[in-house]
Amino acid sequence: MSFEHYYTSNPTSALIFYEIKATLRDYKIVLQTSSGVFNPKKVDSASRLLIENMTVVPEQDFLDLGCGYGVIGIVAAKMGARVVFSDVNQRALMLVKKNLRLNKVKGEIIESDGFSKIDKMFDNITLNPPISAGMDTCHKLILESYNHLNKKGLLQLVARHNKGGSRLMNYMEEVFGNVEVVAKKAGFKTYLSIKWFIMDKKLLKIIACPECKNSLELIGNILYCKKCDKKYEIKEDIPILLWIWNR
Numbered sequence: 545m546s547f548e549h550y551y552t553s554n555p556t557s558a559l560i561f562y563e564i565k566a567t568l569r570d571y572k573i574v575l576q577t578s579s580g581v582f583n584p585k586k587v588d589s590a591s592r593l594l595i596e597n598m599t600v601v602p603e604q605d606f607l608d609l610g611c612g613y614g615v616i617g618i619v620a621a622k623m624g625a626r627v628v629f630s631d632v633n634q635r636a637l638m639l640v641k642k643n644l645r646l647n648k649v650k651g652e653i654i655e656s657d658g659f660s661k662i663d664k665m666f667d668n669i670t671l672n673p674p675i676s677a678g679m680d681t682c683h684k685l686i687l688e689s690y691n692h693l694n695k696k697g698l699l700q701l702v703a704r705h706n707k708g709g710s711r712l713m714n715y716m717e718e719v720f721g722n723v724e725v726v727a728k729k730a731g732f733k734t735y736l737s738i739k740w741f742i743m744d745k746k747l748l749k750i751i752a753c754p755e756c757k758n759s760l761e762l763i764g765n766i767l768y769c770k771k772c773d774k775k776y777e778i779k780e781d782i783p784i785l786l787w788i789w790n791r
């Protein structure tokens with residue numbers, strides 16, 4: 545039998561069920577898990593650190609990105625958020641459906657590779673990233689999260705700092721223009737970035753690179769010239785289009 549990652553979209557390994565009981569943010573949670581998904585025998589310590597320290601605002605739109613069997617989003621739903629659960633792994637999503645019922649909370653479930661099937665915007669996105677899927681995948685999830693956040697929206701991420709976490713933290717800083725460490729434990733850290741800026745699409749269409757007059761592309765909170773590769777920052781909602789200030 546060939547080796548399957550936990551991020552396989554349609555696991556074919558024998559289906560063996562497990563049950564986990566955990567107290568998280570003072571809620572008693574019961575989780576059905578199984579073979580073929582991430583960490584089925586206990587709540588992952590990184591996920592637990594994120595859950596215990598994440599900001600959740602009741603009634604806000606919350607995305608549990610790469611939700612696995614749904615532990616982060618179920619706690620967020622218990623705390624009053626409107627939660628969407630998404631993952632590429634169909635078996636994980638079958639478990640989320642059971643876990644919503646078991647824990648008496650509601651949520652929307654979307655099977656999606658990254659944001660390919662997600663067209664909503666969110667106030668809050670959490671991610672325990674699939675480091676073993678590679679840095680390119682994790683970077684893409686961070687950049688696409690930025691593009692799916694409302695103004696003042698949060699991206700909250702957890703990782704082992706010396707095993708990819710510091711690089712992801714730097715990338716969050718590059719995309720959002722800010723990042724802070726919220727909690728740390730046993731080598732893991734949780735990182736928080738806030739989306740302060742939303743660019744008006746009409747404005748983006750009419751501005752041009754001051755150097756070569758070409759159109760600009762917004763990636764994260766940086767404007768890129770598609771022709772001469774110059775980069776321009778946005779500060780306090782204002783695009784700084786002075787050629788002497790380009791990066």
Ligand SMILES: C[S@@+](CC[C@H](N)C(=O)[O-])C[C@H]1O[C@@H](n2cnc3c(N)ncnc32)[C@H](O)[C@@H]1O
Binds near residue numbers: 582610611614656658
């Ligand atoms: C480290 S696990 C975390 C699982 C769960 N959030 C938890 O805390 O237990 C990462 C999750 O991301 C999912 N994943 C990997 N690549 C993905 C992608 N491109 N799009 C969506 N989910 C993905 C995996 O299937 C896995 O469930």
